[in-house]
Amino acid sequence: MIQLSNISFAYSKGRPVLENLDLVLQAGHIYGLLGLNGAGKSSLLYQIAGLLFPDHGTARVLGMEPAQRSIEFLQSVYLLPEQSAASSLSAISYAAVHGAFYPAFDQEHFSLLLKQFDVDPRRPLDAMSYGQAKKAMIAFAIATRVRIILMDEPTNGLDIPSKRQFRKVIAGALQEDQLMVISTHQVRDLDNLIDYLLVLKDRNVILNASADHITSRILFRNTMDPQQEAGLLYAEGGLKGYAVLLKNTHGHDSKLDTETFFNALLTEKEAVLAVLNQNPTNHGILA
Amino acid sequence: MEFSLKRIGLLIRLQWIENQKFYAWAMLGIPVLMGAILIISSLIMPGGLTDENQGPIFIAGLFFSSWIFNSLVFGKYKSRPDNLKSLSLPASAAEKTACSLLFTLVLFPVFFCLVTYPMLLLIVYIDTELIGNINSLVEIRRDYVLISIAILIPLLLLNSVITLSVRKYAFFKALAILIAAFVTLNFLNGLIINTYLGNQVPGPSASSRAAFKDLELNNVQIQPGVSSSLFSQWSLELRANYPGYTGPSAWVKMPEYNEWLPVVLYYVLGLLLFRCVYLKIRETTI
Numbered sequence: 001m002i003q004l005s006n007i008s009f010a011y012s013k014g015r016p017v018l019e020n021l022d023l024v025l026q027a028g029h030i031y032g033l034l035g036l037n038g039a040g041k042s043s044l045l046y047q048i049a050g051l052l053f054p055d056h057g058t059a060r061v062l063g064m065e066p067a068q069r070s071i072e073f074l075q076s077v078y079l080l081p082e083q084s085a086a087s088s089l090s091a092i093s094y095a096a097v098h099g100a101f102y103p104a105f106d107q108e109h110f111s112l113l114l115k116q117f118d119v120d121p122r123r124p125l126d127a128m129s130y131g132q133a134k135k136a137m138i139a140f141a142i143a144t145r146v147r148i149i150l151m152d153e154p155t156n157g158l159d160i161p162s163k164r165q166f167r168k169v170i171a172g173a174l175q176e177d178q179l180m181v182i183s184t185h186q187v188r189d190l191d192n193l194i195d196y197l198l199v200l201k202d203r204n205v206i207l208n209a210s211a212d213h214i215t216s217r218i219l220f221r222n223t224m225d226p227q228q229e230a231g232l233l234y235a236e237g238g239l240k241g242y243a244v245l246l247k248n249t250h251g252h253d254s255k256l257d258t259e260t261f262f263n264a265l266l267t268e269k270e271a272v273l274a275v276l277n278q279n280p281t282n283h284g285i286l287a
Numbered sequence: 288m289e290f291s292l293k294r295i296g297l298l299i300r301l302q303w304i305e306n307q308k309f310y311a312w313a314m315l316g317i318p319v320l321m322g323a324i325l326i327i328s329s330l331i332m333p334g335g336l337t338d339e340n341q342g343p344i345f346i347a348g349l350f351f352s353s354w355i356f357n358s359l360v361f362g363k364y365k366s367r368p369d370n371l372k373s374l375s376l377p378a379s380a381a382e383k384t385a386c387s388l389l390f391t392l393v394l395f396p397v398f399f400c401l402v403t404y405p406m407l408l409l410i411v412y413i414d415t416e417l418i419g420n421i422n423s424l425v426e427i428r429r430d431y432v433l434i435s436i437a438i439l440i441p442l443l444l445l446n447s448v449i450t451l452s453v454r455k456y457a458f459f460k461a462l463a464i465l466i467a468a469f470v471t472l473n474f475l476n477g478l479i480i481n482t483y484l485g486n487q488v489p490g491p492s493a494s495s496r497a498a499f500k501d502l503e504l505n506n507v508q509i510q511p512g513v514s515s516s517l518f519s520q521w522s523l524e525l526r527a528n529y530p531g532y533t534g535p536s537a538w539v540k541m542p543e544y545n546e547w548l549p550v551v552l553y554y555v556l557g558l559l560l561f562r563c564v565y566l567k568i569r570e571t572t573i
Contacts, residue, residue, distance in 0.1 A: 051374055
């Protein structure tokens, strides 16, 4: 569905943001795009959306070249930016005016989502709080029913109940032929939501693996004494002891702790990737 | 090039609905501002609001406000959230260009005339009835209207290209570039003509020569060293051919077979500028 080959991009000469990046994303999945601030997450999304053009390499999205920004392409890809342009329209008017550009736009679903998000559909978007306006735009993005939805830091500005609601809505929104990429540096917001994890570091994707694959290779556990644990990869101290990542040699089940895993990947990159790459038949591309 | 009238309609609707507040304020603000300028002119200019004053003030207001509006419309490609929203909208670059130009080149100038002309009527009435000047409303001459349109359109297209091309302070940079271009071209024109033609001036045309002969003005020297210009082949046309003619009155005339050239150049310039705006929008990134 999305294929980026050898993509390099720099905003200014000598300061590359993405370098020789290869990425293949398939339909039917929610991808979590993680990375530190400035890692190039937004730039990567903009490349996919055709809003930035690569300096080198090729990008194909749904068989089209994003840089061409053809109408078919723009009707198939929706990018929800971190900061949307202010609009004096109400959510319902915004949907009426902008939704007309998307052939599959679902007005009823939009109204339903606004209700679920507890957003007043008649209030002007620029009179709403940042979080309320963001929820209205998330609802609009989902209601477009486009095949690829890209969300840049969608949970920024949402309160805790709204984040819970966001996870619920997103989990139920994805169709088989759709693909969603959610970029965030608030890693915990994506717990229980994503089924694939992409990690950007050093101007490249260092990990593209499914949550199932990660938990089949790595065991996530809390312990009081990490030194006693066999196959320790990483330990992180907290109020309730240590969150640890262990080699999952016996195939135990555990829940992916996205934040701890992300921290482990940043600090113990080689060890973690080595464990994930042990079986060459795994699903996912690992750096 | 993807182009659909339906999507153009959607873009026009979007532009209208999203900017309704702006248009409402403009509908109030423009006539009030123009009214103030016209009243001040009526009070300080000799003879008040004469028809020689009304036209230039009206045209200057039209040009300046159209320019500002044009800068605002194309300036949205400079603000990241607005730019992102515009570029992501499912419409082609050609459709977005056409909609923006329709608003800035056609709808806004028409809107300006519709809201300002009644104010001009009112101020001329005040100028005559209350201030005491004896003036009437300027006659709208077709050739003046056409000349104004012919200047306004390329000027706004050029401003669109400049606004899309520079990152910051687009309005002021466009103004500076236009002034610099105007001054340079005028200076260069003189320099080039002087280089090629020296002190030559056009000689009389065949018809002028015949007229001179008829009027027995064979020995009239229009300027010392008169000769036809080989470079431009422009000529001097005698204008006065009526009975009771008292002296030579002449004008420089372009050869008739070349008159199509500036017209074609004008349309080519317009098309090139339109193409520049389209390409800038197509290649804009965030």
